[in-house]
Amino acid sequence: MSAADWQRIDRLPNIYCAGCGNGSVINCTLAAVEEMGWTRENTVFISGIGCSSRAPGYILTDSLHTTHGRALAFATGVKLANPALNVVVFTGDGDLAAIGGNHFIHACRRNVDMTAICMNNQIYGMTGGQGSPTTPRGAISTTTPYGSAEPVFDLAELAVAAGANHVARWTSYHVKELMAAIATGLQTPGFSLVEVMTQCPTNYGRRNRLRQVSDMIEHLRTHALLVQKRDRLIREGKPIPEGMFVVGELVRRHRPAMGVRA
Amino acid sequence: MLKITEGSYAVAEAVKLCRPQVIAAYPITPQTHIVEALAEMVANCEIDGEYITVESEFSALSACLGASAAGSRAYSATTSQGLALMFEVCFNMAGLRLPMVMTIANRALGAPLSIWNDHQDTISLRDSGWFQLYAEDNQEATDLHFIAYKVSEDHNVLLPGMVCFDGFILSHTYEPVDMPVQEEVDGYLPPFTPYHRLDAGDPISMGMYATPEYYMEFRYQIQQAMEQAGKTLVAAGKEFSEHFGRDYGSLVEGYRLDGADTALIAMGSVCGTIKDAVDEMRDAGRKVGLLKLRAFRPFPEREIVAALNNVNTVAVLDKNISLGNSGAAGTEVKAALAGSGITVLDYVIGLGGRDVRKRDIARVVDLAEKGEGDMFYGLRTEVL
Secondary structure, three states, rough: OOHHHHHHHOOOOOOOOOOOOHHHHHHHHHHHHHHOOOOOEEEEEEEEEOOOOHHHHEEEEEEEEOOOOOOOHHHHHHHHOOOOEEEEEEEEHHHHHOOOOOHHHHHHHEEEEEEEEEEOOOEEEEOEEOOOOOOOOOOOEOOOOOOOOOOOOHHHHHHHHHHHOOOEEEEEEOOOHHHHHHHHHHHHHOOEEEEEEOOOOOOHHHHHOOOOOHHHHHHHHHHHHHHHHHHHHHHHOOOOOOOOEEEEEEEEEEOOEEOOOO | EEEEHHHHHHHHHHHHHOOOOEEEOOOOOOOOOHHHHHHHHHHHOOOOEEEEOOOOOOHHHHHHHHHOOOOOOEEHHHHHHHHHHOHHHHHHHHHHOOEEEEEEEOOOOOOOOOOOOOHHHHHHOOOOOOOOEOOOOOOHHHHHHHHHHHHHHOOOOOOOOEEEEEEEOOOOOEEEEEOHHHHHHHHHHOOOOOOOOOOOOOOOOOOOOOOOOOHHHHHHHHHHHHHHHHHHHHHHHHHHHHHHOOOOOOOOOEEEHHHHHOEEOOOOHHHHHHHHHHHHHOOOOOOOEEEOEEEEEEOHHHHHHOOOOOEEEEEEEOOOOOOOOOOOHHHHHHHHOOOOEEEEEEEOHHHHHOOOOHHHHHHHHHHHOOOOOOOOOOOOOOOO
């Protein structure tokens, strides 16, 4: 099946705002799925609530659109009921890092065999732009009108610490790298988190001096620090520049996993 | 002073006037505008309190429980799935007899997923020990917050309360609202004086285990407090009318029930539509009236019996369904009027945002007068 065969054309146009990064993430995911040679019969997409979680509705295969934050818990049930299924979870920063944080760390700890793709737009987009656990310090949201004062979660590092077998982070700008990272996640037995820093021009950019879509994408590109470069800076005893986030593959390992076919 | 405002902002303004000390909430449509506005008021120091951007509704109500236990006036707002997630804390809060007020912008519960209005969310919490008030319009939604805090914190009550107003239909609608000023509200609603609170100088343990020798007595006392809440609501509603000129001195509100043969019973914004429909039917010579339930918990059984003394037929409109039985209000009205000889029929209507129009009300009256009811009204049989 080619990537185009996975699209539900009858559901277009989708609900995403002009300039939203989620479409890029879905396309990269479907391209990776095509690369894997997966078919509709053995693939299921699962999501929670939020803009990210509308994605399975636009993909032509079995999907389970569940409650807010719980996608990984539902997905664990699906995977263990039928380990032959390829399970992919679409989630967002609000879904995964806030209301679903507990399910997230336990899915990593159990290392359940699935791939979670987190569209991290650093805001609650669907409900109109409230501050989330990944809203950067100082960023304006509707619940932080003078800038967020709280520290953020580093979701990728959290997944590494909690035990996931594969963790990578890219941005919606790095489509080739993102596609390859998702493909690696799909191939890796155990839990894989692919975090995608993505733009929300409607509810993040316009409140944070990133009014144009291209401004947001450029912001993501220029604030992405390759993991190899970070490691080099650490080796050389140099400081990590402020405001940067690490991209690349953070871990690939072979801890015992749950739900892997014997 | 009358001002044109969105329902959510009217509620936020009312909450501000109640001087909340801790606000904790999580974004969920269609409630979000309320807490966005409150977050800004806290950020602007218009509210002398804390706003916590919690990670879930469960955490929101848990934080409010903690705040109330520590002796603060707490506030949250949610709807639908968010309220469902609060289920455990709702029962705890009532059981611990901790006051607070929470606004619910009523919305359907999934699955299927819906963001539109019905009353399934709050009706599903009717057994939790929270008193529940339902607003017909944004003026009533505004006013009920002042009353709800007063009743919730009354030492004879000490129960949390929900102010329910219909999601989108009221929360996102601009209406003129007579908003009191701070001095007026301060004159009506005194500062929160906790009956029991966490105080290191006088330590107490809250939430401890109750053995079978004590558990039932705790539950009995909550039930007594709920009965008291009914009386306190009436008193607080009367006092409100003395201060503000708008009368909420009853748990129910009758509309053109004099000489009515058929009475409709409903809650929330649909009552506004029903009043218009009743006017038209009255103009056409039909003897129809409305009994609006402002409180669903405590259930105003005596008021219903008294108000419907002279009618023959009662049609209850339920924007909820107790699956496996019927609409919740219908069931309870039937019980209240058992043995009275009045025919009570239930209509499950307007679920998941299905519009209820004046002609639907007229058709319900037609059906009720023919004795046809206990049904889902307005099903699209072509898609079944």
